[in-house]
Amino acid sequence: MDTHREVKSVWRQVSSVSGDYRLRRLEFLLGKKTTETRYKEHGCVYKTDLRKAYFSPRLSYERLRIAGLIQKGEAVLNMFAGVGCYSIAIAKHAEPMKVYSIDINPYAFHYLQENIRLNRVEKTVVPIQGDAKTVTENKLQNVVDRVLMPLPERAYEYLDYALLALKPMGGWIHYYDFEYAKKNENPVEKAETKVSEKMRILCSNFQVGFGRIVRPIGPRWYQVVLDIHLQN
Numbered sequence: 001m002d003t004h005r006e007v008k009s010v011w012r013q014v015s016s017v018s019g020d021y022r023l024r025r026l027e028f029l030l031g032k033k034t035t036e037t038r039y040k041e042h043g044c045v046y047k048t049d050l051r052k053a054y055f056s057p058r059l060s061y062e063r064l065r066i067a068g069l070i071q072k073g074e075a076v077l078n079m080f081a082g083v084g085c086y087s088i089a090i091a092k093h094a095e096p097m098k099v100y101s102i103d104i105n106p107y108a109f110h111y112l113q114e115n116i117r118l119n120r121v122e123k124t125v126v127p128i129q130g131d132a133k134t135v136t137e138n139k140l141q142n143v144v145d146r147v148l149m150p151l152p153e154r155a156y157e158y159l160d161y162a163l164l165a166l167k168p169m170g171g172w173i174h175y176y177d178f179e180y181a182k183k184n185e186n187p188v189e190k191a192e193t194k195v196s197e198k199m200r201i202l203c204s205n206f207q208v209g210f211g212r213i214v215r216p217i218g219p220r221w222y223q224v225v226l227d228i229h230l231q232n
């Protein structure tokens with residue numbers, strides 16, 4: 001706090017991220033006893049409560065990378081939107097028609113709505129509270145050009161629903177996963193092999209166009225992303 005005068009509150013993370021809402025336990029150390037904060041990134045501002053909703057500044061590059069892929073007029077579905085970091089970056093840096101943004105956590109949904117207002121993207125970002133499977137099945141079948149799946153723990157399980165949301169002519173899925181890789185193994189290739197097996201059962205015409213390590217998350221464990229293109 002002496003060095004960074006803007007810091008009003010210091011907390012220590014005392015657990016790893018866990019549970020459906022992907023939360024971490026924090027221990028109060030110093031300053032004002034609040035976990036609500038604002039974070040600025042790529043010209044967007046995100047209000048969040050670090051105790052009640054998932055947040056990670058380490059995905060900053062990935063959010064901008066995805067925003068850079070969006071074509072003018074696209075309909076996008078973010079199945080696991082959190083407080084809106086991907087969705088709002090897309091709305092601000094690209095020209096999508098709509099970004100449907102689902103989250104199951106009521107607190108994340110609250111901040112998602114507030115961040116949509118703060119960043120003035122009400123016309124583009126559509127917040128929806130609920131389970132991504134149910135919402136997609138009931139409201140978003142065959143309506144989008146692109147699906148984001150930024151929940152590595154569950155993306156594999158929800159892949160069928162990402163396909164369901166895509167328009168009949170196809171589109172893109174940005175699939176996130178955690179992968180373990182030994183010294184001589186490539187985590188991106190391992191994820192591609194795993195997902196391709198399931199994709200072959202779900203549809204015939206797909207291609208993994210790109211893949212990368214998003215970040216290391218532990219010894220030999222990696223978060224990876226695959227950009228999957230589907231036709232028809």
Ligand SMILES: C[S@@+](CC[C@H](N)C(=O)[O-])C[C@H]1O[C@@H](n2cnc3c(N)ncnc32)[C@H](O)[C@@H]1O
Nearest residue numbers: 020021054080081082085103104105131132150
């Ligand atoms: C890893 S966070 C990613 C949040 C956001 N995309 C970001 O980068 O900040 C995953 C989010 O998925 C939400 N979630 C978990 N299960 C869900 C489900 N079944 N349907 C919709 N959202 C879900 C959690 O509440 C959490 O906010």
